[in-house]
Amino acid sequence: MEKNIPTLEDLARLDREDPLNWTRDEFEMPTIKACGGEGEGEAIYFCGNSLGLLNKRARQHILEELDVWSTSTVTGHFKHPHNRPWKHVDAPLTPHLAKIIGAKEEEVAHSSTLTSNIHNLFMSFYRPTEKRWKIVIEKGSFPSDWYAIHSHPKLHDKVLSQEQIDNAVIGLSPREGEETLRTEDILKVLEDNKDTIAIVWLPLVQYYTGQLFDIATIAPKAHEIGALIGLDMAHGIGNVETKLNEWDVDFAVWCTYKYLNAGPAAIGGYYIKTRLDDGGRRLAGWWGNDAATRFQMSPDFQPTPGAKGYQHSCTPVLSSIPLLATLELIDKVGFPNMVAKGRQLTGTLATLLQASRYYVDAKDDQSRVGFKILTPDAPYRGTQISIAITPEGKGTMPRVFSRMIQRGVVGDERQPSVIRLSPVVLYNKFEEVGKTVQTLELALKEEEEWQKNGGDVDVKDHDIISKE
Template identity: 75%
Template sequence: MSSSSTPSMEELIKLDREDPLNWTRDEFEIPNIKACGGEGDGEAIYFCGNSLGLLNKKARKHMIEELDVWGSSSVTGHFSHPHSRPWKHVDRPLTPHLAKLVGAKESEVAHSSTLTSNLHNLFTSFYKPTDKKWKIVIEKGSFPSDWYAIHSHPKLHDAILSQEQIDDAIIGLEPREGEDTLRTEDIIKVLEDNKDTIAIVWLPLVQYYTGQLFDIASLSPKVHSIGALFGLDMAHGIGNVECKLNEWNVDFAVWCTYKYLNAGPAAIGGYYIKEGLDDGGKRLAGWWGNDAATRFQMLPEFRPTPGAKGYQHSCTPVFSSIPLLATLELIDKVGFDNMLNKSKRLTGTLEDLLKSSRYYNPPKGKIGFKLLTPTLPDRGTQLSISILPENKGIMPRIFSRLASNGLVGDERHPNVIRLSPVVLYNKFEEVGKAFKILEDALLEEEQGGHITEVKDNDMVSKD
């Protein structure tokens, strides 16, 4: 499908009828327009799964079951569970699915804590600066939590590093002037230019702002050739794009589960540690990282569980973990390759429609937008729409009109709107409707339409 031959609404509806995955939408609860801040009734067009995924109906069932166990059995639910999910091992049914999804061994994966806490945990063990190799490579446009966290670690090594080294520890990657995304060859050049001083390279699998999918397979050999470790933030990657951590030879990674895995607000995240990666005896130990066979003997000596689970700290929170199981089981049933195929078609259709718009890359001085997100294969489901800089200040009004008309995306100031049609619950018909809503919002702005009050509908992508 090309922009010169964009589909009609009838054709989009036909695509939905023929879609072999059209049944998965019924597995989710679709938000109401009015409840999402819009005007009118009916189901919202929810294109915000890159920020918070929808509630799986089976997850609701699981949550009620856990509440019933708490109410009827209380503490014994840790050991005896009517649904074979004892709380002390609540992560056990999750681990095989997660390992398969990220392309790793089960022993390399742990379901624990939150993304930034896991980042700090792993950097404490694996960032081992020396007088010669102490620098960390990270993109300047990284998610703020990553940026803040990474900057804090050189300061913890002031006994080894001089203040000058601490001040010079971060190498920030940024696109070429006039470009919005990073080129692989430019990243490789930075690595080569600084090869003698780099200790860790930290990148996202998918960039949160632009939606760019990084070429990890090409970058990993270069990172290791200069004697550095390679770490990934997979918050916007897991459940969205193909992950092959073992094949890519990534050293460690972290992720969250509330976006494409639909585990609920601030749900428990996870991490990966490559088998055999040496922490040099540096580890933040905790009770839950102790060998499970002796954990409840309360022994004074810490004996870590082999593999990634030996870096866990506290017991796994049940209510912010168990909703994840529903989506992981659904993905396994659907087949992730089938999801990827639909993702390309679904998001590709939105891209074609957007590029067919007269507001796409208009003549200078006109109201319009460009796409920050690369075309396939360098992206997942997200498309980042950037209102042109000369249209300064109009993005909040455009975004408010989208929300009022039932399209739920999210905004990133000063001028970006992110839309993410998600395979498991969005339809081709919704893609067509979303495009029409955006076109109407831009037309109203072009004609001098004015909204006196812009609602704060920023769907913040939390840690």
């Protein structure tokens, strides 16, 4: 049976009936012109998987902190007119974070940035031996993860031979002709290397394809073979249902500037399972010292129990406090309600994309102007659908992307051919989903015309499109 294809009128009705439609007013919406387009009004912002929008209360919080800095100066660390003393600026954040990732509060720390936290945790929990030293990671992982993971075996050259260092990383790749990893293939790699794997490192949601990994199945297998499992949750936190304790994940890291809207390069965080033992290996810093004795400046390090004992320096206030606005909003809305709406938003986008005449499936001519969908079907995705513009590798995608920007649709481009579209629950509408697909189709239609003219005639009203 064919799916019912919603019209713009249907989508507008969904917006009116949406119990979460009020949350959009909590954010400052960018304009078309400010995003580089032409025309008046608000842009359609489908790029929350890269940088979330500014929460109005976050602006208020930042201005309040500047006022405290201006008037209270150093005493703001201890006495704060808004009950957010800088000394404990992470205190109102970690309970909310623990709740949305399915963890205990003592297992969560708000500290540093994602890659720094990867290094911090790997220093403690990657303890290779001559027999068990390998790390499993997907070959298509975000470059920072790939670089960071490859650096750690080299730090153990007193234990590992050069041959072991050179072969320490097991890279996971999809099957030929496929875009995403199959769970059964991951499990097979773990079984085939069960005596040599030390850590399995995976994303919760893959940044490029938008694939949501089946961690509930993979984690038990990692433990069965005697390995630890860690997660990069940059694209998962605040986006998909997460149950770190229930899944029995050992450790994880995240950033907060995507679905949590904490601002550019905002402070990240990490999770460490309560039972996890670092074997006496820890990069200590004074902010990891027990808060009760921290300011006594003792020469003896007495770590705070739990994840906070792995913190290094005091928490930056101005890049942390905007996070509070989104976390309080999520608590008010109810994260399960957000997950449900996210599935509906993304499902609507997928339905409209698959109904487009420009949709290219495996049986179609891959050389025609159109798009393929890289992201798996539900439930193995969050609020992101990645499309590969065809024909690939001919500069088609940048031209299509530019035309979309010109008309006020802001997605995210990844060379050479991918556009990522992320309808975010807290501020995007169903009607915007429909308009985005319409804009994509118009951009592709213009690309068809452009290519038919041999690339030597500009498409109307798009002077920025190159003529190469």
